[in-house]
Amino acid sequence: MLKVIELFASDTPNGKKISIMLEEINFPYKVTSVDLSKGDQFKEEFIKISPFSKIPVIKDSENSKNIFGSGAILIYLAERSQKFYDQKNKSNIDQWLMAQMGLVGPLIGQYHSFYRFNKGKSKYGEERYFKITKDLYKNLNDRLSVSKYLAGENYTIADIATWPWIARHQWHDIGLNKYRDLCKWYETISEREAVIKGYNFMGGGKIPKP
Template sequence: MIEILTANTPNGKKITIMCEEIGFEYKVTKINIYKDEQFNPKFRAISPFSKIPVIIDHDNNTSLFESGAILMYLGEKSGKFYPKDERHKINQWLMGQMGYVGPMLGQHHQFHHYNPGKSEWGEKRYFKIAKTIYKDLDERLEKSKFLAGDYSIADIATFPWIARHEWHDVGLKNFKNLSRWYRDISKREAVIKGFDLLKREEKIPGV
């Protein structure tokens, strides 16, 4: 059984979506990051950067932090959405999400959505990067139905970030291929279930 220690944020949603997709038995333990529960020493023992999500695989008493590493682990363990012969291709898009798409859109949330008017420089910089990310993803999805060919953990990692498109103000509908990808994934039963598992309880300053 997989225990997911998480909160209702894009990085957290990746893992509830993945568990729904692969059909593993799982339970969710909520970490209230707005009440600093991520700094609790017991949690920090399995999450050294004090971040959600984390999983504990109770089948073998293993814990893992970092959403990309967790998706790879669950993909390997289930044999789903992370085929062995496509891993190098999937890893590129997964790492691109982890190192670029997520962190940059996260900064855009900070400047554009949560703190408008505080830094013109920050707002402009991350708005420009957000638009570039949409354009680059759209270009990729013109050539490929999903990011790395077939639906994979790279799409699962990227979807919850694009799901915040209203905050981004970039105009998702202007990106034909990205919109098609977004619509296709939104319709998946596992995505619908996993995405909203933890309903938003309050305005989140950190994502």
Template sequence: MIDLYYWTTPNGHKVSIFLEEVGLPYRVTPVDIGKGEQFLPYFLTIAPNNRIPAIVDDEPADGGHPLAVFESGAILLYLAEKTGQFLPSEPRQRSEALQWLFWQVGGLGPMAGQNHHFRNLASEELPYAVERYTRETSRLFRVLDKRLADRRYLAGETFSIADIASYPWVLPWQRLGQTLEDLVNVRRWLEEISQRPAVAKAYDLVAEINADPAPWLSDRSLISVGGR
């Protein structure tokens, strides 16, 4: 059993998507970041950086006591190695999957997150910050589009943790001030991933956990607008 400490954000969706894809049994403990529950003492023993998501694996491979893992990229890597799924075993493909996983956690996620903050949440308008992070998000989307020009997924023809990590941060492109009109490869990739049953189940979890989610964080219907 995997205990998932979760809230309805892109980083939270990464782990719920993976768990639904592989069919691992899991139970959700909501951590309402709007109420500051990520700072509660019990949660800090699991995730010392006070950020969701985090997991506790009740049955780690070494047979020892339950193992806590924090940071979404580290969780995806841990679960991929535990299950033998969504991380290629061939060295070159594995390297590509990990490179693009780290691209997401080190670039796409932070830049899109700052974009969202200054565009949608900041208490005062800061045009420089909005322009800077909107422009950097746009650059990263173009990097993604170029990568997908001659391959189905980020690591090649096989869906991997790199795609699982990136999808929830690309899905809310409208809220990030982006357009997909010229990013035909990104649009194709988004549409294909959106049709995966496990992705639908992971996003359905939102309604059970958060009665009033921010649409940009949780709404899969955003892809249906056809890239405009």
């Protein structure tokens, strides 16, 4: 019987990546909420396990390990469960996972900051990140027009990392429906039981339809 993994998170795309993964691999876990609006991430105790003051973090007491950073956590859990990270396809999965870490997450995150949370403060910022986000939708759509999932024929941690960002599509005012293959991928993943459960890990509700 596996020991319970503690997930420190907030109800954000980076948090949901890990709850979805934990549901997918069926590992027992409990969620400790980190309230970013109250500054919990800057508390001394939290910085000990998350040096950049970011969620998500996991504590795996079975292996006496704390891991910060969603990419590292996904790889760790995939290796631990032997799921969604086929070593024969590793370099492909890594490429798409790192593209999420370096591009999809941080850039769409900036778009949220300018367009969703600080509308009217910077026309330049809103326009810049709107264009970048639209380009990312196109890049992902192009990839998914020739590949069922991001790293090939199978669902992997690259999809688990990317999907929660597209699940914020209603904030983006781009129109997910206009991107046929991205939309199909989004809907296929949205139907997975683990995704439905993991998405709602902090009571955030139902997955938004395209």
